[in-house]
Amino acid sequence: MKVGIIGANGYGGVELLRLLKQHPCVSVEKTISHSTQGCKLTEQYPHLNNVYEMTLEKIDIEGIARNVDLLFFATPSGVSKEIIPLFLEREIKCIDLSGDFRLKNGLLYEKWYKNTQAKNEHLQNATYGLTELFRSEIKNGHLIANPGCYPTATLLGLYPALKAKWIDPKSIIIDGKSGISGAGRNTSIGNLFAEINENMKAYKIGLHQHIPEIEQNLKVISGEETRITFTTHLVPMTRGIMCTIYVDLMESIRTQEMIDLYKETYKNEYFVRIRSANEWPATKEVTGSNFCDIGLKVDERTNRLVIVSAIDNLVKGAAGQAIQNMNVMNDWHEKTGLELVPLYP
Amino acid sequence: MKVGIIGANGYGGVELLRLLKQHPCVSVEKTISHSTQGCKLTEQYPHLNNVYEMTLEKIDIEGIARNVDLLFFATPSGVSKEIIPLFLEREIKCIDLSGDFRLKNGLLYEKWYKNTQAKNEHLQNATYGLTELFRSEIKNGHLIANPGCYPTATLLGLYPALKAKWIDPKSIIIDGKSGISGAGRNTSIGNLFAEINENMKAYKIGLHQHIPEIEQNLKVISGEETRITFTTHLVPMTRGIMCTIYVDLMESIRTQEMIDLYKETYKNEYFVRIRSANEWPATKEVTGSNFCDIGLKVDERTNRLVIVSAIDNLVKGAAGQAIQNMNVMNDWHEKTGLELVPLYP
Amino acid sequence: MKVGIIGANGYGGVELLRLLKQHPCVSVEKTISHSTQGCKLTEQYPHLNNVYEMTLEKIDIEGIARNVDLLFFATPSGVSKEIIPLFLEREIKCIDLSGDFRLKNGLLYEKWYKNTQAKNEHLQNATYGLTELFRSEIKNGHLIANPGCYPTATLLGLYPALKAKWIDPKSIIIDGKSGISGAGRNTSIGNLFAEINENMKAYKIGLHQHIPEIEQNLKVISGEETRITFTTHLVPMTRGIMCTIYVDLMESIRTQEMIDLYKETYKNEYFVRIRSANEWPATKEVTGSNFCDIGLKVDERTNRLVIVSAIDNLVKGAAGQAIQNMNVMNDWHEKTGLELVPLYP
Amino acid sequence: MKVGIIGANGYGGVELLRLLKQHPCVSVEKTISHSTQGCKLTEQYPHLNNVYEMTLEKIDIEGIARNVDLLFFATPSGVSKEIIPLFLEREIKCIDLSGDFRLKNGLLYEKWYKNTQAKNEHLQNATYGLTELFRSEIKNGHLIANPGCYPTATLLGLYPALKAKWIDPKSIIIDGKSGISGAGRNTSIGNLFAEINENMKAYKIGLHQHIPEIEQNLKVISGEETRITFTTHLVPMTRGIMCTIYVDLMESIRTQEMIDLYKETYKNEYFVRIRSANEWPATKEVTGSNFCDIGLKVDERTNRLVIVSAIDNLVKGAAGQAIQNMNVMNDWHEKTGLELVPLYP
Known part of the structure; x- marks a missing residue:
């Protein structure tokens, strides 16, 4: 299958290139970048020498549509909502890694993203691409709204307990911690090494655009309107997200019962790994891989x-899950091209 | 004044040495280390060349008592409870950076520290050394139980709102994040650079020995028994602790009112700095200094x-606060020797 | 083909496991560890959950010999020289990642490794596994002495110019810089995160055991006895080695001529990438991959x-090159299982 | 004494602020920044809250000249050469941390800095501020050209052996490694955390503007024209420079003799610390301090x-040495305000 990447010059685009190289059924035919059109990929990313010798092209709708079967959008927010409709008309399937099509309620997009919403028709037709939860819809999707990184970690973490109604959806508090690559390859003082190294900062507390995305999908799971408290912190590392989630239990449940519920719920999910009692995930244990690791503890005192x-x-928060979705859409084995062992140490 | 340091070979001891060098009223007369007795300090820490040319000595109660007026204990837990009574008998004031004398209820020590408690008489006579909250008791104290790092950040963060009864003590959740120096200079696989760098891990969730210390002092502030949920995470940095605290409001309060309350409460406290709305602390902004920076936001949605x-x-979580307490005990200006500007970048 | 790993619990062993998972012709049948025998791999390395569910076994010569065709040794120095002969007798091919069989002159081993040498017969039969230089010998080898990390970077960097006699072998100075994973998963104060982070140290200057290994192979290339000056430095990163090499030119040559020579020499070598003038390698651009990146400049002033x-x-300094050698020994395409794109960022 | 800082918003300026806070004889009266004039210092650097509550002002020659006795210039290259003459006319002493007045030969400035040179009169009157070597000239100086970071480490490292004529000046090779703060608070992709962390890069090899500065001062020491080979590398840390220097011996000398020579030469220099045989400096052992640590080894094989x-x-590479020079100029004890213990760990 022939694919293209719009926004190939960002970290999400480059991670798609890394992963697609391992994929046996796909060839990357087009790499598009608005800001660096005309450059060779290797000028921007010398690590791609001998691997991808292509040029970054400007966007040419017809030219792309003739040459690819599926497009990944790794563009900043606000871009894909303008362009994706043109490709959908031409029957090119689209997987959007940005937030433009994730919120069914366009007004929420306007409020949290400070931008005009996509056409409602497209918002309603888009499929939210959290693979483990919405596999059957993804299979038939034409436009996949690939989830945000924090929502992926959060929703996979909450799903079994929330589905089982063992926890109170009104009590959800999420403490998010992220490596700096989530900020993209954008120059700003706050992203400089000298400012981030040996430093941890809180940012955008209560203002993060992933809040409505999480709330929308918690409602899909629980059936109830839900308001969350969600905070975000920058950690001095490049890759990795950890969400620590606090929630009141509806009844008294022991840690082991909870772990059993999670193991049972995810027993057929290769990419979700549930830890044993008193063992906790570490971001490095998933680095470079599509795994989501989850640890659980009932605090009986509270x-x-x-x-x-x-x-x-x-990976699981962006390019990896996009490829997982592509696999589902094509009826390929879901692990195809994604059986990468985490890079440890 | 002549001081000594028991446990001078650990990171806490070495930080005391760094800070005491700036102190105009103090000379370090004795540096004691059980594990490295007989070594020169500079063999263990070459950065002290030209600064401290002393030898690490073994413990000799009489010899020390004759030569110092005040002792700092930067020993692992379980050590100072055996030794401090011998110095108190000899009228040497003691500031203990370990947890041995922090819990008034010795049974809680036994439960959380898995060790026998200190004599009850000493537990009751010890003064909890969170300077900003207990200054007058510290002034007359002979045995100061210097607070733990997480409790310092947490209690300073909660004090004004809890004192004002604006928040519900039953709802407190604390998400703690720490640099690795908190683990001390102990060799274990989990503390190796290759395991910590580019990594973030949760650890000891619900099991951390700082839980009863925080709860005891929350009760002192609020008058109510309090159970907290407290989690801890390792962040790939050497220094710094950040606690993100979640708590239900008792009534509707705006962010600015809350900030005003905190500014008013701490208006005479040089070492506590309250941020403006939507500005958040970063650990690097306090590195090497005795400051505690606090940011606040009311999440009106929840x-x-x-x-x-x-x-x-x-510093504020160990050696700096210990010196701050020494200053209070001696009626010196509280900032003496502690006006260090954070090392930034 | 069935393979086993002796010393599977170290970083070299674990990296073999990561890479072999991608290899289409190989299954890992045995993972042996002296120090952690009886543990599941996932207890030592939770990142291997769902990937390798094997147990670390103790060494059992007969049992292993019956079950594998080829063995990788990722053991500390001094181990494989005792064990490999037992497997060679049983016609198991061995690839040794340690230094035990690299030096043809056993006395040099004794001097630099402070240990007794392997049997001379085995030293002489061992093939030095720097793939690009000794491919034909490796093809027929039964015991491959896989090169050290510094020698790999150094020898690939010097080979074309030295072979062409454009440089003076007596003038070689090598300034080596390494990430900390080279020190293995060994607990020592010097390897702790708090000691390494935000730190760079020189170590073992003039004493490193890779000196005779480099000199031996420089002589193979140039035909002349060579003495090098070689220094080593620890850099606060987990993976990566960079060698900066200084050497006098025999005649006046321009930078571009030199680059052309290197490009020509390595034109069929997928894993060696020569940079253009005034472009320089960065370790992150090879992280997780088997590439060796080389930059060149003639300093005309000197x-x-x-x-x-x-x-x-x-990878190229240990497990990756070991697999590259296995591919050569089996007449598989040399890139098999090794077409991993560097993990960037 | 009243001082001002031109370029107070960069890392050099902010480090001056940190150090001057400890200085008993100085008050900072003016902080000038072209790019952020009108901002409070704490808006740019929140770590300065409660410490410096001043505003960054635009440059006003008369206003500054009336209010300060001495000015520090922490400006990008090309700025101070225009402004310093105006202050010299007004009898304000100037210490310039940029490279504008370091090269006596203005043509070399034009070649290496790609900019027009300062007036020759000022170049000739400027004093090169490597304190340990040029103390008596500095004492009477009005315009101090504070040395670059690499030249400081290099020249202190070479001085005793070169002065003693034990080494061949024609053979000097310097391998420089620097933390990223040397690049300043400038946004560029190459300085982003995600690009620098877990990465080491070579840069500007043979092109660095510190080359003529080093060569000029080597000639002052040895009396001979000298050409060096000088390379530079970025290391993933914020602070710290290490130079590893290679040089041919003129005669056979043992390591201990060399160490003795260095210890003798620097016996009265508090800030220069010579290591014992086989002990090597680490950048963290000088972090935050004005020390220069030097290790030595004769490689007898070569x-x-x-x-x-x-x-x-x-510090020693910028703001600390500037203050050391100010102390010398004012006949204060050279250590005044600079007795800071390195921040370790």
Whole structure:
């Protein structure tokens, strides 16, 4: 199958290139970048020498549509909502790694993203691409709204307990911690090595655009409107997201019962790994891979459940899950091209 | 004044040495280390060349008592409870950086530290050394139980709102994040650079020995028995602790009102700095200094308060606060020797 | 083909496991560890959950010999020289990642490794496994002495110019810089995160055991006895080695001529990438991959050549090159299982 | 004494602020920044809250000249050469941390800095501020050209052996390694955390503007024209420079003799610390301090001397040495305000 990448010059695009190289059924035919059109990929990313000798092209709708079967969008927010409709008309399937089509309620997009929403028709037709939860819809999707990194870690972490109604959806608090690659390859003082190294910062507390995305999908799971408290912190590492989630239990449940519920729920999910009692995930244990690792503890002193969920933000939180979705859409084995062992140490 | 350091070979001891060098009223007369007795300090820490040319000695109660007026204990837990009574008998004031005398209820020590408790008489006579909250008791103290790093950040972060009864003590959740120096200079696979770098891990969730210390002092502030949910995470940095605290509001309060309350409460406290709305602390902004930086936000969507509190775990969370307490005990200006500007970048 | 790994619990062993998972012709049948025998691999390395569910076994010569065709040794120095002969007798091919069989002159081993040498018969039969230089010998080898990390970067960096006699072998100076994973998963104060982070140290200057290994192979290339100056430095990163090499030119040559020579020499070598003028390698550009990146500059002011060579010490400097050698020994395509794109960022 | 800082918003300026806070004889009256004039210092650097509550002002020659006795210039290259003459006319002493007045030969400035040179009169009157070597000239200086970070480490490392004529000046090779703060607070893709972390890069090899500065001062020491080979590498740390220097011995000398020579030469220099045989400097051992640590080894196999020299680039390599020079100019004790213990760990 022939694929293209719009926004190939960012970290999400480059991670797609890394992973697609391992994929036996796919060839990358087009790499598009608005800001660096005309450059060779290797000028921007010398690590791709001998691997991808292509040039970054400007966007040419017809030219791309003739040459690819599926497109990945790894563009900044606000871009894909303008372009994807043109490719859908031409029957090119699209997987969008940005947030443009994730919120069914366009007004929420306008509020949290400070931008005009996509056409409602497209919002309603888009499929939210959290593979483990929405596999059957993804299979028939034409436009996949690939989830954000924090929502992926959070929703996989909450799903079994919330589905089982063992926890109170009104009590959800999520403490998110992210490596700096989530900020993209954008120059700003706050992203400089000298400012980030040996440093941890809180940022955008209560203002992060992933809040409505999480809330929308918690409602899909629980059937109830849900308001969450969600905070975000920058950690001095390049890759990795960890969400520590706090939630009140509806009844008294022991840690082991909770772990059993999670293991049972995810027993057929290769990419979700549930830890044993008192063992906790570490982001490095998923680096470079599509795994989501989850640890659980019932705090019996306060009757709360603590969930710790870790992913590589660029893989399961972006490019890896996009490829997982592509596999589902094509009826390929879901692990195809994604059986990468985490890079440890 | 002549001081000594028991446990001078650990990171806490070495940080005391760094800070005491700037102190105009103090000379370090004795540096004691059980594990490295007989070594020169500079063999263990070459950065001290030209600064401290002393030898690490073995413990000799009489010899020390004759030569110092005040002792700092930077020993692993379980050590000072055996030795401090011998010095108190000899009228040497003691500041203990370990947890041995922090819990008034010795049974809690036995449960959380898995060790026998100190004599009850000493537990009751010890003064909890969170300077900003217990200054007058510290002034007359002979045995100061210097607070743990997480409790310092947490209690300073909660004090004004809890004192004002604006928040519900039953709802407190603390998400703690720490640099690796908190683990001390102990060799274990989990502390190796290759295991910690580019990694974030949760650890000891619900089991951390700082839980009863925080709860005991929350009760002192609020008058109510309190159970907290407390989690801890290792962040790939050497210094710094950040606690993100979640708590339900008792009534509707705006962020700015909360900030005003904190600014008012701490208006005479040089070492506590309250951030403006939507500005958040970063651990590097306190590195090497005795500051505690606090950011605040009322999440109006969920009626919760989010508090972010940051300190350098080795300074305000250990050696710096110990010196601050020594200053109070001696009626010196509290900032003496502690006006260090954070090392940034 | 069935393979086993002796010393599977170290970083070299674990990196073999990561890479072999991608290899289409190989199954790992045995993972042996002296120090952690009886443990599941996932207890030592949770990142291997769902990937390798094997147990670390103790060494059982007969049992292993019956079950594998080829063995990798990722053992500390001094181990394989005792064990490999037992497997060679049983016609199991061996690839040794340690230094035990690299030096033809056993006395040099004794001097630099402070240990008794292997049997001379085995030393003489061992093939030095720097694939690009000794491919034909490796093809027929039964015992491959896989090169050290510094020698790999150094020899690939010097080979074309030395072979062409454009540089003076008596003038070679090598400034080596390594990430900390080269020190293995060994607990020592010097390897702790708090000691390594934000730190760079020189170590073992003039004493490193890779000196005789480099000199032996420089003589193979140039035909002359050679003495090098070689220094080593620890850099606060987990993976990566960079060698900056200084050497006097025999005649006046321009940078571009030198680059052309290197490009021509390595034109059929997928894993060696020569940079253009004034472009320099970075270790992250090879992380997780088997590439060796080389940059070159003639310093016309001093008539010296500067060579910068970068590899991932655990891949091209250890496990990756071992697999490359296995591919050569089996007449598989040399890239089999090794077409991994560097993990960037 | 009243001082001002021109370029107070960069890392050099902020480090001056940190150090001057400890200085008993100085008050900072003016902080000038072209790019952020009108901002409070704490807006740019929140770590300065409660410490410096001043505003960054635009440059006003008369206003500054009336209010300060001495000015520090921490400006990008090309700025101070225009402004310093105006202050010299007004009898304000100037210490310039940029390279504008370091090269006596203005043509070399034009070649290496790609900019027009300062007036020759000022170039000739400027005093090169490597304190340990040029103390008496500095004492009477009005315009101090504070040395670059690499030259400081290099020249202190070479001085005793070169002065003693034990080494061949024609053979000097310097392998420089620097933390990223040397690049300043400038946004560029190459300085982003995600690009620098877990990465080491060579850069500007043979092109660095510190080459003529080093060569000029080597000639002052040895009396001979000298050409060096000098390379530079970025290391994933914020602070710290290490120079590893290779040089041929003129005669056979043992390591201990060399160490003795260095200890003798620097016996009265508090800030230069010579290591014992087989002990090597580490950058973290000087972090935050004005020390320069030097390790030495004669490689008897090749008759070369290896020198390893480490400083904190922002302290001894910039702001600290500037203050040391100010102390000399004012006949204050040279250590005044600079007795900071390195921040370790």
